[in-house]
């Protein structure tokens with residue numbers, strides 16, 4: 176397990192690498208570069224999903240309280256991820272429960288465009304994020320959802336049997352120059368992206384608390400045998416207050432060390 180020790184110079188360097196897909200980094204270099212470099216330099220489209228959960232895998236209490244699951248270093252990690260992407264996606268359930276701002280506050284960096292999956296036009300338009308002076312908000316709704324007036328761009332996507340196709344979501348955002356995406360929750364929204372094979376990286380940040388009940392972070396269709404489980408190549412980082420599993424969903428069980436060594440050279444060239 177590698178320790179993340181961030182400082183201002185390293186963070187400024189990572190922000191400067193943002194969007195530089197001609198660069199690539201691997202797990203062999205400085206831990207912070209190995210963790211955040213692939214997000215900053217990802218080729219597009221790139222989808223990162225992040226879950227902050229308890230030791231027993233919960234992301235909220237049964238009544239929806241999720242605010243203090245991650246410790247301060249887990250929160251800083253989440254804000255760094257927001258700062259490195261173009262857009263952050265949450266489901267309508269998260270907006271209704273948390274009334275989140277989805278901004279970058281505990282580190283320096285740009286705010287991502289805020290994208291809400293609101294298939295059935297459940298939001299009223301009076302939620303805080305429409306009126307907080309923050310980054311633009313995009314609502315994704317089904318083509319046949321009720322037409323309401325919102326102080327935000329509404330993109331209508333054809334409804335499929337399981338709602339909005341996550342691939343169509345990635346495509347419409349890519350057409351707007353939003354190619355690097357963080358899917359921040361909740362569980363149902365992340366599950367649809369994972370099940371659709373759209374997630375490149377999955378970050379699971381585990382905080383040392385036990386909630387005992389409530390929704391779990393990732394819930395996929397059931398399997399009978401463990402041989403059917405996904406076993407992604409994963410690196411483990413000590414954030415401080417939380418432990419992070421950085422899973423590469425594009426390389427199941429693959430040894431990426433050769434890739435890492437090659438890319439270390441390219442990062443060193445850039446430094």
Ligand SMILES: NC(=O)c1ccc[n+]([C@@H]2O[C@H](COP(=O)([O-])OP(=O)(O)OC[C@H]3O[C@@H](n4cnc5c(N)ncnc54)[C@H](OP(=O)(O)O)[C@@H]3O)[C@@H](O)[C@H]2O)c1
Nearest residue numbers: 227234235239241266268269294338339360361362363364
């Ligand atoms: N700890 C964390 O990291 C974290 C992060 C975010 C949120 N949370 C917590 O998670 C809870 C909310 O999670 P949640 O899973 O209930 O809500 P959610 O994922 O935010 O939103 C779920 C809603 O969005 C819809 N939806 C999502 N993707 C869709 C798609 N592709 N097409 C159509 N509809 C789609 C779902 O439709 P269906 O009804 O058809 O499924 C459902 O109505 C809250 O308690 C929040 O505090 C925790």
